[in-house]
Amino acid sequence: MGDVNPQERGGASARGPLFYIGAAGLLLAMAVEAVSVLGRHVGIPLLGAIEIIQAAILLIATAAMVSTTISQAHARVTLLTDRIGPTAQAVLKRFSAFLSILFFTGLAAGALSLAMDTWNEYEQSELLHIPFRPLRAISFLATAAIAVLFLRELFQRTGERR
Amino acid sequence: MSGTLGVLALLILLTLGVPIGVAMGLVGMVGLAILLGPEPAIVKSGVVLFETILRYELGVLPLFLLMAHLCFSAGASRDFFDAAARMIGHRRGGLALASIAGCAGFGAVSGSSLATAATIGLIGLPEMKKRGYSDALATGSIAAGGTLGSIIPPSGALIVFGILAEQSIGKLFTAAIIPGITQALFYMITIVLLCRWRPSIAPTAQRASWAERRAALLRITDVAGLIVLVLAGIALGWFTPTEAASVGAVGSLALCAWRRTLNRKTLVDALAQTLRTTGMIYVVIIGALIFSVFMSVTGLASQVESLMASVGGGQLTAVIVMTVLLLLLGSVLDGLALMLLTTPILLPIIVNLGLSPIWFGIYLIRTMEIGFVHPPIGINLYVIQGIAQDTPLVRIFKGVVPFLAADFLHLSLLIAVPALALALPAWLGQ
Numbered sequence: 001m002g003d004v005n006p007q008e009r010g011g012a013s014a015r016g017p018l019f020y021i022g023a024a025g026l027l028l029a030m031a032v033e034a035v036s037v038l039g040r041h042v043g044i045p046l047l048g049a050i051e052i053i054q055a056a057i058l059l060i061a062t063a064a065m066v067s068t069t070i071s072q073a074h075a076r077v078t079l080l081t082d083r084i085g086p087t088a089q090a091v092l093k094r095f096s097a098f099l100s101i102l103f104f105t106g107l108a109a110g111a112l113s114l115a116m117d118t119w120n121e122y123e124q125s126e127l128l129h130i131p132f133r134p135l136r137a138i139s140f141l142a143t144a145a146i147a148v149l150f151l152r153e154l155f156q157r158t159g160e161r162r
Numbered sequence: 163m164s165g166t167l168g169v170l171a172l173l174i175l176l177t178l179g180v181p182i183g184v185a186m187g188l189v190g191m192v193g194l195a196i197l198l199g200p201e202p203a204i205v206k207s208g209v210v211l212f213e214t215i216l217r218y219e220l221g222v223l224p225l226f227l228l229m230a231h232l233c234f235s236a237g238a239s240r241d242f243f244d245a246a247a248r249m250i251g252h253r254r255g256g257l258a259l260a261s262i263a264g265c266a267g268f269g270a271v272s273g274s275s276l277a278t279a280a281t282i283g284l285i286g287l288p289e290m291k292k293r294g295y296s297d298a299l300a301t302g303s304i305a306a307g308g309t310l311g312s313i314i315p316p317s318g319a320l321i322v323f324g325i326l327a328e329q330s331i332g333k334l335f336t337a338a339i340i341p342g343i344t345q346a347l348f349y350m351i352t353i354v355l356l357c358r359w360r361p362s363i364a365p366t367a368q369r370a371s372w373a374e375r376r377a378a379l380l381r382i383t384d385v386a387g388l389i390v391l392v393l394a395g396i397a398l399g400w401f402t403p404t405e406a407a408s409v410g411a412v413g414s415l416a417l418c419a420w421r422r423t424l425n426r427k428t429l430v431d432a433l434a435q436t437l438r439t440t441g442m443i444y445v446v447i448i449g450a451l452i453f454s455v456f457m458s459v460t461g462l463a464s465q466v467e468s469l470m471a472s473v474g475g476g477q478l479t480a481v482i483v484m485t486v487l488l489l490l491l492g493s494v495l496d497g498l499a500l501m502l503l504t505t506p507i508l509l510p511i512i513v514n515l516g517l518s519p520i521w522f523g524i525y526l527i528r529t530m531e532i533g534f535v536h537p538p539i540g541i542n543l544y545v546i547q548g549i550a551q552d553t554p555l556v557r558i559f560k561g562v563v564p565f566l567a568a569d570f571l572h573l574s575l576l577i578a579v580p581a582l583a584l585a586l587p588a589w590l591g592q
Contacts, residue, residue, distance in 0.1 A: 022440075023433040027229060029221055033408030036403055053404070054216050060224050060437070061215040061444045067434075068441030074181035075442050077496050081179035096180045103188040107448070108209020139212050 018070075022063030029056040034039035048127040055125075057137050062142035069149045074100075097154040111140040164463025165507075168193045172503060173495075174451070182499050183442075187449030190456035197459050208450045215444065218404060219324075222331060224440040225407030226273060226316045229392075231432035232414035233271045236421045238385040241280040241378075242267030247289065248370040248378040255357035256363040258303040259350050261286040265307030266346045269314040269380070272391045273321075275497070275534050279308025279542040283549040296363035297553045299356060302561025305542040306349055306569070309531035312497070314342035315393060317408070319501065319530065322443065323523045326450055326505050330520075331403040332396045333592045337520050337583040339393070341576060343529065348568040356564055361508060379554040384420065387414040397590055446498065454506035463510040470511065477515050481577055484508055485529060492533030496541060500530050517580070525576055534571050535562050 029052075036049035068074060081092055115136035123132035168189050175185035187207070194203035214220065243264030250256040250263075261282055269278045283304045290300035312319045315335035324331035357364045370378075392410040395401040401409060418424035457463065470480045492500050505526065512522045534542045543558050550558070575583050 019430075019437065022437040023430075026224055026433060026436060030225055030228065030408045030411045033221070033225070033405055034383045037405045037409060039524070041400075043536055050218050053221055054218050057218065057221045058215050058223075060440060061220075064224070064437040064441030065444050066441070067437050068445065071438055073438050073442055074183065075446055075498060076179050076181050077176045077499055078179060079494060079496075080177050092179050095178065095186070099175070099180050100184045103184045103191065105515075106191050106204055107211050109209055110204045110206070110243060111211055112208075113205055114208045114212060135216065137214065139215060143211065 018063045018067050020058050022067065025056040025059030025063065027062065029053045032056070048125075051125040051128045051130055055130055055135065058138060062138050064140055064150070066145055069146045072153070094154055097150045100150040101147050101154065104143050104150060108140055108143040108147055111136065111143055114139055163461030164193060165457060165465065168453075168456060168460065168464070169507075172522070176495065176499055181445065182502065183445035183447070183449030184504060185449070186446075186568065190449070190452035190454070193456040194452075194459065197456075205457060206544070207452050210455065211448055211458075214448050214451060218446070219327075219331065220444075221404045222316075222407045223318070223443060224436055225404065225411045225437045226318075226352075227439050228432060229410035229414045230272045230274075230430050231435045231522065232411065232418050232428075233388075234281075234424050235428040236385070236414065236418045238271055238382075239264075239268050240285050241381045241385065243282055243285045244558055245378040245382045245538035248375045252367050252369040254351045254361060254366050255299075256367070257286065257290045257295060258299055258353045258357075258364060261290070261300075262307045262310075262349045262353070265304070265310045266314055266342070267386070267389075269308075269311035270316070270393075271385065272311050273316050273318040275309050275312040275319075275531065276541060276545060278311030279305055279534075280549070281544050282307065284548050287550050289512075289548070292549075293367050296360075296366050296561075297550065298557050298561030299353070299363045300561070301543075301546045301550050301553055301558040302563070302565055303349070303353060305535050305540075305546045305558060305562050306565030307346075308542045308545070309345055309534050309569075310342060312531050312534070313338050313345060313524070313527055315339065316403075316410075318443070318526070319404075319497070319527050320523065322447060322450075322498070323501060323505065323527065325447055326454065326502065327509050327519055327523060329523060330592070332406075333520055333587045334523050335393065335403065336397045336587045336590060336592055337524050338527075339537055340586055341398075341524050341572075341583050344575070345528075345569075345572050345584065348572045349565055352564050352568045362570050370390060384417050388417060397586070397592075399590075399592075450502040450505075453502070457506040458510075463507050465526055466507060467511045467514060476519065478577075480511065480515055481517075481525075484511075485573070485577070488526070488529040489532065489536075492530060493536065497530040497533055500533060501526055518584055520574055520587065521580045521583045525573075528573055532566065532573065535569070536566060538547070 030051050036046040039046045081089055092143045124130060172185055172189045191203050191207050194206060243260060246260035246263035246326050247257055248258050264282045265278050268281055286304055287300055317336045320334045320338055321331055324334050388410060391408045396403055396406045418428060470483060473479060488504060509519060509522060513519060537559060546558055547555050
């Protein structure tokens with residue numbers, strides 16, 4: 001699960017904007033939480049820490065899901081796919097990409113529908129008043145981007161990798 | 163009926179290699195669309211998505227992963243094995259025992275069965291080969307020892323179960339401590355018994371000097387101290403699991419700096435690996451939660467419960483039936499898929515039977531671990547074969563059999579004595 005396979009460590013490739021967004025979110029969440037713990041133990045609590053971390057987690061999660069899709073690193077059961085020929089593998093890969101498009105389009109539609117419903121309600125967090133509008137927009141954009149990435153995978157020629 | 167069809171559809175999609183999260187989420191979404199209508203299905207999926215990616219408790223996952231990757235960069239994996247090998251490596255079977263101890267120590271850092279088996283395998287297998295250990299014992303002990311990564315906290319599997327079952331992750335971590343330690347002890351006893359029965363499989367070696375032992379122990383004090391701080395902090399209520407994960411990540415950054423392994427490349431690699439694994443797990447969790455909503459709407463859990471009640475025999479019979487079912491499913495599904503598929507169906511039954519969901523989490527992960535080392539999937543066995551390429555798979559299967567026997571004995575103990583998991587959280591007032 002927490003895959004720290006040393007044989008794969010050289011393969012970390014994401015170095016684009018997604019990496020920097022996710023990494024910034026990760027370091028922000030780590031730093032804010034650590035300062036918050038320290039603050040609580042010395043009697044100076046950091047108000048709103050949880051809200052900052054929630055926003056950071058959203059950045060981490062969305063950037064990470066898109067990165068995972070780009071690296072084609074989604075978890076799969078490979079009991080059958082490892083034991084069939086390359087042609088059948090290619091067919092199953094396309095089938096899998098097609099279903100992934102359906103799923104992420106469904107998620108994007110759900111995210112868009114909720115964003116539209118709540119757009120004029122000016123949702124925000126309680127203490128720091130972090131607006132939810134951009135967060136909802138990011139969740140929609142990320143799932144839509146993943147659907148597009150799977151669409152690209154669907155039309156990729158056999159043997160071609162990105 | 164719709165629930166059973168949903169499970170069948172899911173099993174087919176998983177077998178066809180559809181990503182686990184996509185398969186679960188799509189079956190859940192389509193199932194909800196059929197039962198409740200397309201619009202509620204889409205809206206519910208959107209709600210699950212947003213709530214999951216905004217969930218504070220899930221911050222524990224990327225932060226613990228970052229801690230693991232940084233500890234790995236600091237060289238912690240080799241140090242645990244080295245320390246155990248210096249202490250007991252000279253005894254008969256000592257290096258196999260050291261592998262189990264190394265797996266337990268590194269398992270606490272990595273939180274992953276596969277990573278633990280691969281990492282300790284890379285270090286331990288060549289050492290055992292050099293000292294003339296039987297290849298079956300060497301590969302079997304590391305394949306089995308690797309499974310400790312899933313149970314010894316902080317563990318990725320426990321975090322995912324906690325989110326899916328809406329149980330306290332801190333309590334799950336505390337509950338896993340005694341089962342994790344006793345599992346390692348069971349493996350060690352197995353090695354000792356095997357070496358007594360056939361001494362030739364694990365020759366003795368020269369004893370390391372006390373200076374070498376002290377040096378090896380000193381090298382693990384910082385990482386071991388960090389792990390103890392994180393786990394004790396959660397168990398004693400000093401931090402929430404998310405806070406503990408951030409303390410662990412900051413601590414491991416400091417540890418890399420202290421060991422002079424912190425540089426731009428190390429940090430970028432650790433962050434990139436963390437993001438990749440995090441993305442994979444988030445998709446799986448979102449899919450599993452949508453599937454879980456679908457399962458609750460179908461009422462499949464109550465149907466399975468009625469079926470079990472018709473068999474009669476109470477709690478114990480129900481748990482035995484579940485165990486057989488989980489072991490059978492574990493033969494064809496990988497651990498994560500098994501946990502995600504069965505939790506929404508079996509957890510309500512467990513609760514209605516009056517059993518603890520925390521105990522169920524530990525029991526489920528323990529059962530899932532057995533699937534890592536038994537054919538035909540037994541993913542740890544293939545990982546080990548990838549490292550020990552000159553050892554035929556049949557020898558690795560043979561080597562893991564005594565450890566599987568220990569696993570079944572340990573699982574039976576966990577079923578017969580739930581206090582094995584529940585005593586520590588209760589004692590600490592969690």
